[in-house]
Amino acid sequence: MMKKISQLLSAVVVAGLSVGQRRAGTTTGIPAVTGFEAERYLGRWYEIARLPHFFERDMDFVTAEYSRRKDGRIRVLNAGERDGRRKTAEGIAVPAGASTVGELRVSFFRPFYGGYRIIYLEPDYSAAIVAGSTKTYLWLLARSPELPAEQLQRYSERIAGWGFEVDRLEYPQQSSDRALA
Numbered sequence: 001m002m003k004k005i006s007q008l009l010s011a012v013v014v015a016g017l018s019v020g021q022r023r024a025g026t027t028t029g030i031p032a033v034t035g036f037e038a039e040r041y042l043g044r045w046y047e048i049a050r051l052p053h054f055f056e057r058d059m060d061f062v063t064a065e066y067s068r069r070k071d072g073r074i075r076v077l078n079a080g081e082r083d084g085r086r087k088t089a090e091g092i093a094v095p096a097g098a099s100t101v102g103e104l105r106v107s108f109f110r111p112f113y114g115g116y117r118i119i120y121l122e123p124d125y126s127a128a129i130v131a132g133s134t135k136t137y138l139w140l141l142a143r144s145p146e147l148p149a150e151q152l153q154r155y156s157e158r159i160a161g162w163g164f165e166v167d168r169l170e171y172p173q174q175s176s177d178r179a180l181a
Contacts, residue, residue, distance in 0.1 A: 027131045030162050032117045036102035038074065038095075040125045041118075042066045045141040047080075048127075048152070049169045053137070055089075058082050060173035064141065066093070076106060080172070120158060129155060135164050145174040 047062035056062065062080035069075050074093040079086065091108035093116060095101075102118030115133035122128070127142040140155055147155075160166040 025135045027115075027117055027119070027133060027135060027162075030117070030119050030131065032101050032103035032119060033121045034101055036100050036118065036121070038099060039068075041102075041121075041128075042068060042074070043143070045128070045143065046145045046174055047139055047172055048142050048147055048174065049138075049140040049155075049171050051136060051138045051164070051168055052170050056080070056172075059087065061175065062172050074104070076108075119162070120155075127151070127155070129159060131162075131164075135162075138164050138169075140169075 043066065045064045045066070047064065050056060050062075059080035059082050062078070065075075065077040065079070067075045067077075069092070076091040076093050077088060078091075079088045081087070089108050091106055092110075093104040093106045094113075096103040096105045096115070102121060104116040104118075105113040106116045107113045114137075115131075117131050117133070118128050119131050120127075120129035125143070127140070127147065130139045130141060131137055138159065140152075140159075156166050156169070159169075
């Protein structure tokens with residue numbers, strides 16, 4: 001009986017640690033930007049860096065285009081190139097709360113939505129750092145296809161400070177004359 005109780009307690013402790021680790025991997029402690037203006041965010045963004053994901057594996061010349069739909073929601077058009085072929089994904093985005101907070105819910109497969117939290121945004125809307133609801137999703141976006149090395153270093157330090165795995169960042173090939181969207 002004592003052995004079973006000990007095993008049960010061990011299982012509870014391990015489960016508790018696992019939940020704690022998953023919570024530590026969330027982005028809930030990283031606030032979304034405030035003073036957000038969706039209309040200024042619309043337009044083309046180039047993907048400068050990302051944490052790797054199967055749906056973007058080997059993608060280069062990646063862009064995200066945001067535009068206003070007739071129904072007021074935001075159209076999201078992601079595009080890139082893999083093996084010389086253009087790939088696109090179209091979705092919709094809606095505010096996750098107050099429209100002045102840079103937090104959206106994005107869906108490419110309705111009715112399923114994912115978190116899209118803008119955790120850093122340059123005052124002139126020239127660059128943004130976007131995370132999902134966990135620290136496994138991160139994108140560095142810019143209005144231009146390339147950023148100066150010192151600016152990339154500053155963003156990398158900021159990203160590391162939030163606890164993201166900076167050494168896992170991928171930097172897709174980008175060029176203004178090759179970018180697709």
